[in-house]
Amino acid sequence: MPGSAPHATFNGNAPLRRPVGNSNQNMDVIVIGGGIAGVATAYHLRAAGHRVCVVERHATVAQGATYGHGGNVLPTPLDVWFGPxxxxxxxxxxxxxxxxxxxxxxxxxxxxxxxALQEPEAFARQYGRLRPLIEASRDAMADVEARFGLEFEQxxxxxxxxxxxxxxxxxxxxxxxxxxxxxxxxxxxxxxxxxxxxxxxxxxxxxxxxxxxxxRTANCPLFAKLIKQTLDSQGGVQFMLGCEVSAIRLEGQRASVELAPRAGAAARSREVEVIHADAVVVAAGHGSLALLERIGLRLPLxxxxxxxxxxxxxxxxxxxxxxxxxxxxxxxxxxxxxxxxxxxxxxxxxxxxxxxxxxxxxxxxxxxxxxxxxxxxxxxxxxxxxxxxxxxxxxxSPDGLPVIGNALHPRLFVNAGHGPAGWGLACGAGKLVADLLSGHAPGLPDDTLAALRTDRFQ
Ligand SMILES: Cc1cc2nc3c(=O)[nH]c(=O)nc-3n(C[C@H](O)[C@H](O)[C@H](O)COP(=O)(O)OP(=O)(O)OC[C@H]3O[C@@H](n4cnc5c(N)ncnc54)[C@H](O)[C@@H]3O)c2cc1C
Missing domain, CATH: 3.30.9.10 (D-Amino Acid Oxidase, subunit A, domain 2)
Structure with missing residues (x-):
């Protein structure tokens, strides 16, 4: 690996906080991806007391699939991309x-x-597993709307x-x-x-x-940008925009990400810029697959x-x-x-x-x-x-449900593969990641949690 790892903080000067004792409270968490999944995850992680750094390769948030959303907020059985x-x-x-x-x-x-999910019983079973996440997402979104009075063309x-x-x-x-x-x-x-x-x-x-x-229908990229503004004004979440994560590192109780050289920087230095944290959440949409494959997790999305x-x-x-x-x-x-x-x-x-x-x-x-x-x-x-x-x-995903949960290492989490329903589901999915990462019991049934897990395809 060329060079050393000189950058080890979220904001370039504040020291990293370590987890308190064995508790999962107050961690430093890197979220890879500034789409609706990443922004909603950052919101819930912050609400749970963690300090968050969102790394996004574009110059602003909501430039990937989130930008092109069709408007439908939450999926009914008629909207999911599986079934008869x-x-x-x-x-x-x-x-x-x-x-x-x-x-x-x-x-x-x-x-x-x-x-295989065209068969009505299989369809019903799978939708039944998704349903609690839909309800949790509805509640989480209503909470955000009530707190901040956001207007996003609902x-x-x-x-x-x-x-x-x-x-x-x-x-x-x-x-x-x-x-x-x-x-x-x-x-x-x-x-x-x-x-x-x-x-x-x-x-x-x-x-x-x-x-x-x-x-409802609403404007998903606008919602993502309003959440970012809210987080900007509250503090505790740093957005590193225009930065691409090239690799994830998992070492002992730590997790870190390597950044790809920024334009013009490669010629000046061969050092790899690394950000260290206590946990990493991969919410990089389509980009999640390559990042996870590099550390040995091949998801069939x-x-x-x-x-x-x-x-x-x-x-x-x-x-x-x-x-x-x-x-x-x-x-x-x-x-x-x-x-x-x-x-x-x-x-x-x-x-x-x-x-x-x-x-x-x-x-x-x-x-x-x-x-x-x-x-x-x-x-x-x-x-x-x-x-x-x-x-x-x-x-x-081949079973129609997103992939949300812990993967490979106690400090690595995935929130991806929402298919056609990533808009409203992002709020519930972000809360689920925050609960899992904080060691809180998620308020979802076990069969839903199992159906969302990263290792369910094995
Ligand atoms: C045309 C279209 C219509 C849709 N209609 C609807 C709809 O009506 N309702 C609905 O619920 N859903 C809809 N969806 C789906 C929904 O938009 C997605 O499920 C959701 O936006 C996914 O969000 P995301 O954050 O996971 O991914 P993205 O929005 O793609 O965000 C991922 C982010 O990660 C960044 N990234 C990737 N790799 C890296 C890296 N290595 N380093 C740094 N950053 C990285 C990307 O730049 C991107 O900004 C639609 C999707 C499309 C394309």
């Missing part, structure tokens, strides 16, 4: 996922594992729409779970959908819709590319008042001021391809899915030709 309707068709245009895995064995295995109302009769049949297990968990919702006929939301067209015929009046279009409203009278979700293709359309944010258009590739450019034809195909869904459900609402495209990568 997910990848149910082999046709890209029907299931909303463009499959480009070819003969890649690992990617095929991943799809096969997810497909809007109530989500209307899921289903096209074909056979897709409506496939939706029934999810409707059963809505009843079982007493999630407030209304099942609507097409005419009732159009009566509730004037912008929804009734021709050609579609199967029906499910309205969630209380579920799969990167999935997703797209957004942000389109100006074309005709105000055609614009929706609630968020619309194409339930089977999992394309969300939410209004943000004078624009519509359209998110989805997933592309499934082999993991090795994810850092390479997608190629014009596939990008076009993915964006066309978004444009078509908007045109199909709310014609005349968006000016797609003037829309701004964006793409990002999120991590999906």
């Amino acid at each position: 309707t997910f990848l149910a068709s082999r046709q890209n245009a029907k299931n909303g996922v463009i499959n480009k895995i070819g003969f890649n064995g690992a990617a095929r295995q991943f799809v096969k594992q997810l497909a 809007t109530s109302g989500l209307l899921h729409l289903v096209r074909a009769e056979h897709e409506w049949e496939q939706t029934q297990p999810a409707l059963g779970l809505l009843r079982q968990y007493e999630v407030p919702h209304h099942v609507l006929t097409p005419a009732e959908c159009a009566a509730y939301e004037h912008s929804v067209r009734t021709e050609p015929e579609f199967a029906g819709g499910v309205l969630f009046e209380r579920e 799969h990167p999935l590319r997703l797209h957004t279009l942000v389109a100006p409203i074309a005709h105000e009278e055609c614009a929706p008042h609630v968020a619309i979700v194409d339930a089977v293709k999992r394309i969300g359309i939410s209004r943000m001021n004078q624009r519509l944010r359209i998110a989805g258009g997933a592309v499934l590739q082999s993991a090795g391809q994810i850092d390479k450019p997608l190629g014009e034809a596939v990008t076009k195909e993915a964006l066309a899915l978004l444009g078509q869904a908007t045109h199909d459900w709310i014609p005349g609402a968006a000016r797609i030709s003037a829309a701004l495209p964006w793409e990002g990568v999120k991590l999906l």
